[in-house]
Every structure is written in C-alpha cells, then in structure tokens.
Amino acid sequence: MTDLPTPDTDQPHDLIGIGIGPFNLSLAALAHGIPANPRPLTAAFYEQRPAFHWHPGLLIDGASLQVPFLADLVTLAAPASPWTFLNYLRSRDRLFPFYFAERFHIQRAEYDAYCRWVTDQLPGLHFSHQVDAVRWNNQRELFEIDFTQLDNEGEAEALGRAHTRNIALGIGTEPHIPEPLKPLTEAENVPVIHSADYLHHRQELLEAPHITVIGSGQSGAEIFFDLLRARPTGHENLHWLARTQAFAPMEYSKLGLEHFTPDYSRYFHALPESVRDELVPHQWQLHKGIDADTIAAIHDELYRRTLHGGWPDTTLTPGVSVRTAGRVANTRIELHLEHTQQNTRSRLTTDAVVLATGYRERSLDRILTGLDPYMRRDASERPRIDDRFRLVLDPTVTGNVYVQNAERHTHGVGAPDLGLAAWRSATILNDLTGTNPYPLPERTAFTTFGLTPHNPRVPTQGPDLIPLARNT
Secondary structure, X not given: OEEOOOOOOOOOEOEEEEOOOHHHHHHHHHHOOOEEXXXXXXXXXXXOOOOOOOOHHHXXXXXXXXXXXXXXXXXXXXXXXXXXXXXXXXXXXXXXXXXHHOOOOOEHHHHHHHHHHHHHHOOOEEOOEXXXXXXXXXXXXXXXXXEEEEOOOOOEEEEEEEXXXXXXXXXXXXXXXXXXXXXXXXXXXXOEEEHHHOHHHHHHHHOOOOEEEEOOOHHHHHHHHHHHHHOOOOOOOEEEEOOOOOOOEOOOOOOHHHHHOHHHHHHHHOOOHHHHHHHHHHHHHHOOOEOHHHHHHHHHHHHHOOOOOOOOOEEEEOOEEEEEEEEEOOOEEEEXXXXXXXXXXXXXXXXXXXXXXXXXXXXXXXXXXXXXXXEOEOOOXXXXXXXXXXXXXXXXXXXXXXXXXXXXXXXOOOOOOHHHHHHHHHHHHHHHHOOOOOOOOOOOOOOOOOOOOOOOXXXXXXXXXXXXXXXX
C-alpha cells in the first residue's frame, strides 16, 4: 500500500463531502460552478462504494418513487440547472415519450439511472475512497481528512489526506434489525434477508415453500406484492406480519404533505427538544405508511385469485410483534408472536423471512471521533444541529460540518425526504459561500405551523395574528 500525493495540502478545498448518496450528490450538483469569491467554489466528494447505486436491492420492477419527479437533485432550488431530471430525459431522447406517458411519479429504477447519469458527468466525485478519520487542525484552521483508496476488490490500495474549510456529511442510513429478530441473521441454511438485499436473493426466496414478510411499510408491501405475483394461485404460502394496528396508507393529502416543506422544518427546529422527541414517533404515517396504490394493487391481486372459488393461501396480520425467533431443525425458522390487542401468543414456522424493518441513521460518532472534543450534544447525547444544518461545535472551530439526513431529531420527518434535498443543499451552499447563489422562497406552505408565524413578513393581507398572553 502506498501513500497518495496530497497536492491540495497548500490549496485546501472549500468543501469536502463524505458519502455520495442522493443528498450529497444534490449538494455536489448545486455546488458545481458557483462562485466562492473571488474564485469558483472548490469541492470534492468521497464515497467508499465503487459506484453510485440507490437501494439496488429494492429496484423492484414497477416500484415507483413516493415523491414527484420534481424532487430530483436540483429542480426545487435551481430549475434551470443542467442536472435536472428533465435534462436527463432530453439527453436520452426520452423527453417526448415521458411527456406522453403523463407520469408525475417515476420508477425507482429510473431515478437510480438519472442519478448515475449525473455521477458519470459531474467532476469532483471520488468513488472507492473510504474516509477513515476527520480532525480539526487549529494552526491551519482547516479540517484534515484521512482516506484510503480501494482497489476493485475493495482492498486498501493507497492512503491519502485532504484538507478543507468545510465538510458535508452524507453517509446515509443502514438496515435496521430489531433486537428480537437479530438471532435470525445467524440462521444458517435458512434464507433470512433484509429488504435492502431483496432482489439479490429473490430467486432463493421464491424456492422456499413458505415465506414470511415482517414489516408494515412501503418496502414490506412491495416485497409481499412481488412475491405474491410470482407464486401460483392457491399455493402462495405467504405470511405478512406488521406491528402497526393496520396495513395503513401513507398520509398523502395535500395539506398533510406540507410537513415536508421548509416551513415545517423551520417550525420543528424551533420546538423544545422534549417536544420534538415526543412528536416524531406519532408522525409515523407521514413516512412509514404504504402508498395507497400499492395497497390497492395487493387487494386487486388477492381478489383476482378468488375468481374461481377459494381464497389465496396468504395470511396478512397486523398488530403483531415478534417476541423471539430461532431455528428449527436447522432448516426452518420459528417465530414467537404476540398480538397486542388480543393479548394472545402463538408460533409461526416458516422457511424464509424477509425483514422489511426499515433503516436507521448511521452514527456520526465513528467518523467524527477526532472532532468529539469540539462537538456539542443534546440531553440524549445526540449531536446538536443548528437551523442551517451545521453541527454545533466549539467556537474555536472556524470551519463548518454540515449534515444531510442525520437531523431528524432536530428538523423532523422531512430529513430523509428526497423532496427537501435541493432546498437543504441550497441552504448549505448559501451559508457556506456567505452569499445567495440560490435564492430560496420565504414561504412554502399554506399551513401556518404554530400560533406565531415563522416569518411575519409573509402575510400581506388579512388580520394580524396576535399570540395569546399567558395567565399569570
């Protein structure tokens, strides 16, 4: 293993992004070509993976994004950008077919292809680069970033160091497996797959006599539907378990969607920490429910299988939690179930399990160990993040560390939503440059969140809203 040259030692970057998922890719696209007086902004982005792929295990045929195509990498901040989804279609001679298709929600596979089109053309993206450590250099007033360049096999090939005035963390999420289900991952000879890897093991799953899907969200619904379509009528042998009290539709009303606006993000950030923590679990249906079209498609398929008499061999049971789980005779799995409303328990034996149990934000602690003495934390020891998506650091650190999709506890349910990607990236770049390369709207929702409007300049007509005085 060799040391890479570090030509930027005396010419540090303005910005280095760690991780190249959709959010940092949005930031890279909007950062490209903007000025950082008196010269263009210099930026580089590092990613451990060898190439961009967006949830490759869930690019199920026909599965659509749950946000409109306007929620691409840049449009909602810079609709004239060369990196829009519409420009991608134009470059592929697909603009007229898309126009006649009349699609507002595109397929996931198409979104993945669009993002890869951007990565193929956008400079400053470095794949197969694993960031190992981040430090603050007080003398130079710069961040030092140590990284390892990986070869085609993912093995260490060379070491390097870069310097930057600012950092953007976009390391994403990782598959989550609840504690009672973790023993299943050690079940040899039995396919136990997290939904993130579903397509990589689909054929293996289909060969199992009986399959159980655990999870009530969109991924669980899409996987159950895909398996259902692939199994013969009358011999489906599928079981779908959900902890929620119903296979509930996602909140997709017009006003409900305003929880994914900058207005709501600012309102949420201004709430007390204890109120924010209490609020988030109750908003699960805003982002963890199932698309109504997917629910309808599942019901239609089940109904179709009753046309000649009989019922499909499927069991769909909400309100159930898995208490414990383990192997049976090395070839099967036994799930110990509890129904919360009935207060009853039972056992389910199955041949394969899909864990559609969601994702969790990756901890920032490992990569930011070198900055730990400078970090300010909240009452739950989580990083404090200000309204411009910056980690709150000791004042001696003059650079900024911006975070993307690691701020649900401070900014609310919109943190992982693709529809806020361009706005958040533009907010970061406006702050980083100290200018306004991307003018952003003052108001984005018809709903006024809270009795005191966030920005009193917005209302131009009608009576003023006067906060009620507290009784003393």
